[in-house]
Amino acid sequence: MDTVLSVIHWLTNPAHWSGSDGIPTRFVEHIELSGESVLIGAAIALPIGIVLGHFGRFGALAMNVSNVGRAIPSIALLVLAFQIFGLGNVPIIIALTALAIPPMVTNSYVAMREVDPDIKEAARGMGFREPAQIWRVELPLAVPLVMAGIRTSAVQVVATATLAALIAGGGFGRYIIDGFGQQDYTKLVAGGVLVALLALATEAALSGLERVLVPRGIRLLRVPATKQVVFKTA
Amino acid sequence: MNWRARSAFLATVLAFAMTAVACGSSPSSGGAGSTPKGSITLAGFNFTEGSVLAELYGQALEHDGYSVQYKLNLGNREVVSKAIESGSIDLYIGYAATDLEFYNKGAGEATGDAAANTAKLNGHLQSLNLQALNPAAAVDQNAFAMTKANAQKYNATKLSDLAAVGNQLVLGGPPECATRPFCKPGLEQTYGIHFKDFKSLDPDGPLTRAALANNSIQLGLVFSSDGDLNSLGLTVLQDDKHLESADNVVPIIRSAVVTDEVKKVLNAVSAGVTTNDLIDMNNQAGPQHMDPDAVAAAYLQKHNYFS
Numbered sequence: 030m031d032t033v034l035s036v037i038h039w040l041t042n043p044a045h046w047s048g049s050d051g052i053p054t055r056f057v058e059h060i061e062l063s064g065e066s067v068l069i070g071a072a073i074a075l076p077i078g079i080v081l082g083h084f085g086r087f088g089a090l091a092m093n094v095s096n097v098g099r100a101i102p103s104i105a106l107l108v109l110a111f112q113i114f115g116l117g118n119v120p121i122i123i124a125l126t127a128l129a130i131p132p133m134v135t136n137s138y139v140a141m142r143e144v145d146p147d148i149k150e151a152a153r154g155m156g157f158r159e160p161a162q163i164w165r166v167e168l169p170l171a172v173p174l175v176m177a178g179i180r181t182s183a184v185q186v187v188a189t190a191t192l193a194a195l196i197a198g199g200g201f202g203r204y205i206i207d208g209f210g211q212q213d214y215t216k217l218v219a220g221g222v223l224v225a226l227l228a229l230a231t232e233a234a235l236s237g238l239e240r241v242l243v244p245r246g247i248r249l250l251r252v253p254a255t256k257q258v259v260f261k262t263a
Numbered sequence: 264m265n266w267r268a269r270s271a272f273l274a275t276v277l278a279f280a281m282t283a284v285a286c287g288s289s290p291s292s293g294g295a296g297s298t299p300k301g302s303i304t305l306a307g308f309n310f311t312e313g314s315v316l317a318e319l320y321g322q323a324l325e326h327d328g329y330s331v332q333y334k335l336n337l338g339n340r341e342v343v344s345k346a347i348e349s350g351s352i353d354l355y356i357g358y359a360a361t362d363l364e365f366y367n368k369g370a371g372e373a374t375g376d377a378a379a380n381t382a383k384l385n386g387h388l389q390s391l392n393l394q395a396l397n398p399a400a401a402v403d404q405n406a407f408a409m410t411k412a413n414a415q416k417y418n419a420t421k422l423s424d425l426a427a428v429g430n431q432l433v434l435g436g437p438p439e440c441a442t443r444p445f446c447k448p449g450l451e452q453t454y455g456i457h458f459k460d461f462k463s464l465d466p467d468g469p470l471t472r473a474a475l476a477n478n479s480i481q482l483g484l485v486f487s488s489d490g491d492l493n494s495l496g497l498t499v500l501q502d503d504k505h506l507e508s509a510d511n512v513v514p515i516i517r518s519a520v521v522t523d524e525v526k527k528v529l530n531a532v533s534a535g536v537t538t539n540d541l542i543d544m545n546n547q548a549g550p551q552h553m554d555p556d557a558v559a560a561a562y563l564q565k566h567n568y569f570s
Contacts, residue, residue, distance in 0.1 A: 049460050116473040197462065197470045207463050210438030 032218060039219045050203070052223070058199030059227060063186045066122050070129030070182060075175070078134040082141025082171075083163050091138060095131035103128050103189050111196045121193040128189055129182040136178025140171035169244045176239040183235055187228045191220075201227065301328070303520060306343050306352040307335040311549045312403060312488060312541070316356040318559035319544075320514055320532050323568055327528045335555070340365055348391055353520040354529075359384060359398050360508035362515060366391075375505035377402075381513055388515065396514045396526060399533035401541040404510035405445055406487040408497040413481050421501035422454050425482070429456035435480030437466040446484060449506045458482075488538055490546030512536065535566055 039045060046052050074095075081091050103124050110120030144167045152166040168175075191202030204220025207213070303324060307317030314335045321331045334352060337343055344365065346352045359380040360373035366387040373380050377398045384395045407422060414420070417428050425432065440446035441461050450456045464470040467485045472495060474480040485492060487499060514529045544562060547553045563569055 111469075116470065116477055116479060194463070197464050197474065203463065207438035207441070210463070211442045212439070213442070 032215070035215045036219050036222060039215045040222070055199060055201050055203055055223075056227070059187070059190055059201050059224075062118060062121055062125065062193055062198065062200055063183070063190045063231075065118075066125030066186050066190070067129050067179070067183045069122065070126045070186075071133055071179060073126070074130040074133035074178075074182075075137050078137030078178075079141055079163065079168065079171075079175075082138040083167060085142060088138055088142070091134055095134040098127055099131045101127065104192055104195070107192055107196060116197060118193075118198065120196060121190070121198045124192070125186050125190060129186050132181040132185070133175075133178040136181070137171065137175045140174030140178075141167055143174065144170050170247060172243050173239065173247070176235065176242065180232060180235040180239070183231050184228050187231050188224060191224055302330045302332070303354055303525070304332040304334065304352045306337040306346055306355045307333070308340070308343060308355070309336045309338050311555070312545050313356070314555035315541075315544045315548050315558060316512060318556045319536070319562065320354070320356055320529055322556070322559055322563055323528050323532045324525070326563070326569055327524070329525070329528075347393060347515065347517060350517065350519075354514060354516045357395070357513055357515045358403060358510040359395070359513045360404065360510040362395070362513070363387070364508075373508035375507065375509050377509035377511040377513075380509055380511075384513070384515075392518045393515055394518055394521060396516065396521075397530045397533045398509075398511035398513040399536045401488065401512045401536045401538050402510055403486055403488040403512065403538075403541065404507045406485050406499045406502065406507070407450075407482050408475065408485045408492055408499050409482055410475055410478070411496050411498050413478070414498050414500070417481075419500055421503040422450070422456070422506070423503050425500070426455040430459050432456070432458050432481040433460045433462055433479065434458045434482050434484075435462045435464045435471055435474045436484035438463040440484055445507055453504050453506045488541040488545055490542055490544075490549045493542075494546070494550065512541070532563075532568070535568075536562075 040052075048054070077091060081087050106127055107120060107124040110123045114120045114123070141163075148166065148170065149162065152162045157166060190200050191205055193200050194202035194206040201220050201223045204216050204223065208215070208217030208220060305317055305321045305324075307313040317333060317335055321333055325331050334346075337346060337352070337355075340357075340361070343352070343355050347355060359377050363373050363380050363384040364370070366384065372383050381395050381398045388394055409417075409419065417425065417432075419425055419428075434440070434447060434450070436446055441463070442448065447458070447461055450458075462474060462480050464474055464480070464483070467489065471480075471483045471485065472491075475483045475497060476495070482500075483497075485497070485499065492499065512533065514533065516525070516529070540562065544558050547558045548555045
C-alpha cells in the first residue's frame with residue numbers, strides 16, 4: 030500500500046511535470062520513438078504482407094523470415110545498432126522497427142488470404158483490374174485483421190521503447206533505468222505504470238481507428254450469429 | 264514426436280544440462296595448503312586494472328623470492344573480500360576510499376586524504392585480521408573529463424574554472440550521478456557549477472565516450488586511471504577543491520602472512536607507482552591488448568625493481 034501511495038505522490042508531484050526530465054517531455058519522446066518505428070515498420074510490412082497475401086505466393090517464406098525477426102532479441106539489436114550508428118535515435122528506431130514488422134506482415138498476409146475466393150472472382154468478373162481489386166474489394170474486407178496486426182505491433186513497440194533508455198535515449202524508460210541506478214524504486218515503478226498506461230491507451234486508440242476504417246458492410250456481417258443466419262437464408 | 268525422437272531429444276537436453284553443471288562447479292584448486300613462509304596467494308579484481316595491479320605487486324614479491332599464486336579476475340569486491348576473510352587468498356590490491364566505505368558498510372568516512380583513509384581502513388580491518396599497507400600515489404577515482412576542444416573553448420583546466428560557464432554545459436554520467444554527493448550535487452555545492460542539463464549515460468563506458476565525442480554532453484564522469492582518455496582527445500579537469508575521496512591504490516593483506524620483508528617489498532612498489540604509470544599500463548593492457556603480466560614486468564624492469 031505504501032508503494033502505491035508513494036507512486037501516486039510521485040506521479041502527481043508538479044516537479045515531475047516540467048523540465049527536460051518531466052513527464053510531458055518523456056511522453057513526447059516515447060510517442061515519437063514508438064510512432065516513427067511503427068510507421069516505418071508499417072510502410073515496409075503492409076505492402077509485403079498485402080501483395081504476397083493477394084497473390085498467395087511466398088507466404089511461407091515471408092512468415093518464416095518475419096518470425097525469425099521475432100526471435101531476435103530487441104536488446105541485442107539495439108546494442109548492435111548503437112555500435113554502428115552511435116548515439117541518437119537511429120539505433121532505437123532500427124530495433125523497434127524490426128520488432129514492429131513481423132506481426133504486421135503475418136496478419137496482413139493472412140487477412141488477404143482469408144478473403145473469400147468467390148468475392149475475388151466476382152470482382153474479376155465485374156472487370157476490376159488487379160490494383161483496384163486489391164484496393165477496393167480485398168483490402169476493405171481485410172481491414173479488421175490488418176488492423177489487429179498493427180495494434181499488436183504498436184502495443185509491443187510502446188512497451189519495448191523503454192529499452193531506449195539503455196543507450197541514453199529518452200522516453201518513459203528513462204524513469205525505469207534511472208530509478209534503478211539511483212535506487213529510487215518509486216520512480217522505477219512510476220515509469221512502469223506510465224508505460225503500461227500508454228500501451229493501454231495505444232490499444233484503445235487503435236481499436237477506435239479500426240472501428241472507423243472497417244466498412245459498414247463488413248460491420249453488418251459481424252452482427253450476432255442468429256441474425257446472420259436470417260441474413261443468409263433471406 | 265514418437266518415442267525414439269522424444270528420448271533422443273531428452274538425452275540432448277540432459278547432456279546440455281550436465282555440461283552446464285560440470286562447467287559451473289570446476290573443482291577449486293586448494294590455496295589453503297600454502298607453506299607458512301614463502302608462498303602468497305594474490306587475487307585480482309575482475310577488471311583490467313585489477314590484473315595489472317595484481318601482476319605488478321605479485322612480480323615484485325616473486326623477484327624477492329616468494330612463490331606467488333595468482334587468482335586473476337577472481338570477482339568483484341564482494342567476492343574478493345570473502346576470499347581473504349576466509350583465508351583462501353592472502354593479498355589483494357584495493358583502493359583506499361572504496362575499501363574503507365566497503366568495510367565500514369558505507370558510513371561515509373572517506374575523505375580526500377589518502378593517508379587518513381588508509382588509517383581508518385586499518386581500524387576496520389583489524390578485527391578481521393587484515394591490514395592495509397602504505398597507499399600508492401596512483402589513484403583510480405571519479406574524475407570529470409572534457410574534450411580538449413571544449414577545454415580550450417571554456418578555458419578550463421580545473422573544475423573551479425567551470426562555475427562561470429556551467430549554464431552552457433550538459434553533464435553526463437551514470438543515472439545515479441544525478442543524486443550522489445560525489446557527482447552532480449557535489450559539483451553544484453562544492454564548485455557552484457549549475458549545469459544546463461544532465462544526461463543519464465553509463466559509468467565511464469561507451470555511452471559516455473560517444474556523448475563526449477558528439478558534444479551532446481560537455482563534461483562526463485570517467486575514472487582517473489582510464490588508459491584511453493588521451494587517445495580519445497579527452498582531458499581530465501583537476502579536482503582542485505577535492506570533491507572526490509582519495510581512492511589510492513593500497514595492498515590489503517592477511518596479518519598472518521605479513522612480515523617485515525613482505526611489507527618492504529609491497530611498500531616499495533607503492534612508493535613508486537603514480538597515476539600516470541597506471542594510465543600507461545591500463546592503456547597497454549586495455550586498448551592495446553597486451554598481457555597484464557608483460558605490462559607489469561616491463562614497468563618493474565624499467566623502474567629498476569628487478570636489479
